[in-house]
Amino acid sequence: MKTKLFYRSNRQHLSAMFNEIDWNNTPKEKDEVTVRTPVNIAVIKYWGKRDEKLNLPLHSSLSVNLSMDSMYTETSARKSKDTVFCINGKIEVPTKRFDRLINKIRADHPESNVDITTHNTFPTAAGLASSASGYAALACALKLLYPTSGNVSELARLGSGSACRSTAGGFVLWEKGVEEGGKDSVSRQLYSEDHWPELRILVCVVCKDEKAVPSTAGMQSTVQTSSLMKHRVLHVQQRIEQITEAIRLRDFPKFGEITMRDSNEMHAVCLDTYPPIAYLNDTSHQIIRSVHEYNSEKGEVRAAYTFDAGPNAVLFCEEKDLFEIRDRIKSKFCGEGGRVSELVECKIGCGPMLRASS
Ligand SMILES: Nc1ncnc2c1ncn2[C@@H]1O[C@H](COP(=O)(O)OP(=O)(O)OP(=O)(O)O)[C@@H](O)[C@H]1O
Ligand SMILES: C[C@@](O)(CCOP(=O)(O)OP(=O)(O)O)CC(=O)O
DSSP states (O other), rough: EEEEESSHHHHHHHHHTEEOTTTOOOOOOEEEEEEEEEEEEEEEEOOOEEEETTEESSSSSEEEEOEEEETTEEEEEESSSEEEEEEETEEOOOHHHHHHHHHHHHHHHTTOEEEEEEEEEOOOOOOOOOOHHHHHHHHHHHHHSSSOOOOHHHHHHHHGGGGGGGGSSSEEEEEEOOOOTTTTEEEEEEEESSSOTTTTEEEEEEEOOOOSOOOOHHHHHHHHOSSSSHHHHHHHHHHHHHHHHHHHHHHHHHHHHHHHHHHHHHHHHHHHHOOOOOOOOHHHHHHHHHHHHHHHHTTTTEEEEOOOOOEEEEEEEEHHHHHHHHHHHHHHSSTTTTTTEEEEEEEEOOEEEEEETT
16 A cells, blocks of 8 residues: 655645646746646535536535645647647547537637646546646646636636636635626635645545546436435535634534545435435445544544545544554554555645746
């Protein structure tokens, strides 16, 4: 079992080579760029769309970025005669989602073509938010090569809804918006990555396989068939307000409880879908039990879990409890025949970065 441990802040780590992109100070048009974008993990999940072409959600969601010490997407793009897309070392036919982004750029720059090379430093399409960091990187790169009006998060959202949350740093809110065209369905930073320096994230990789039901298809089926989803839509906004306050106060027990409740609800809604969608496996359920056992021993919430559309657990805690929690996960789930193959430890991370030489 590989255990990756990083303690340096990603800003210090990357500052020699990369600078955070300041979209307020419109960057100059470039011919070639390399960007790095973070993975974001939702603590209030996005699950369900009101518009499938524009990826407009039924409700708002809230996420944190992981520091880019070990998990991130790196995308290099340059203006070229033809459009070429190379992902994780393989040239691929651009997907419909990719076309949505490039077509949006071509509305302002009709002749634009790009040669793109991208890779993720972690498993792709395995419920670890590769589409989020991947499309955020693509949107940033395209916008730097071909400046357009509009928000970068709007462009990223066309690729994958959750990608819009990887275009800002720290704690990020994606507001659902009400406009038909989605102009107001954009993300914004609530608090920077420096707001809660003690917060730690432990990604427990349970399975690196591509998931059987992609998020897009899963949420489509949920919206069509789940009655529990109707209930979820009614109270998510209140939960967002409560967790925003918990983040403002750096109140871990409250933050952790809301995070776990929201993950549980999203997966309950998936099971209420017909036919049901089960993203969690036995190991996921054992990790859930282990976190609740730990919290009841401590008499308060000191660890929290959340799961995207897959069995991989993402745990939150504060620095003071990290060693104990990590040791517990290691002794129960890692080692010979262990069910957690990798542990990746992160802090809260900043937003997209641009290679200094670009
Ligand atoms: N670096 C990248 N650049 C462009 N597109 C990417 C990149 N990485 C992943 N993608 C796209 O995202 C798809 C995977 O999205 P999917 O939602 O199925 O998985 P995930 O994002 O890993 O999981 P989840 O959203 O549940 O956390 C890939 O098949 C690919 O089309
Ligand atoms: C479970 C989730 O990770 C679902 C993410 O869904 P996607 O953003 O991948 O879906 P599309 O918009 O169809 O591309 C929860 C979340 O990140 O909020």
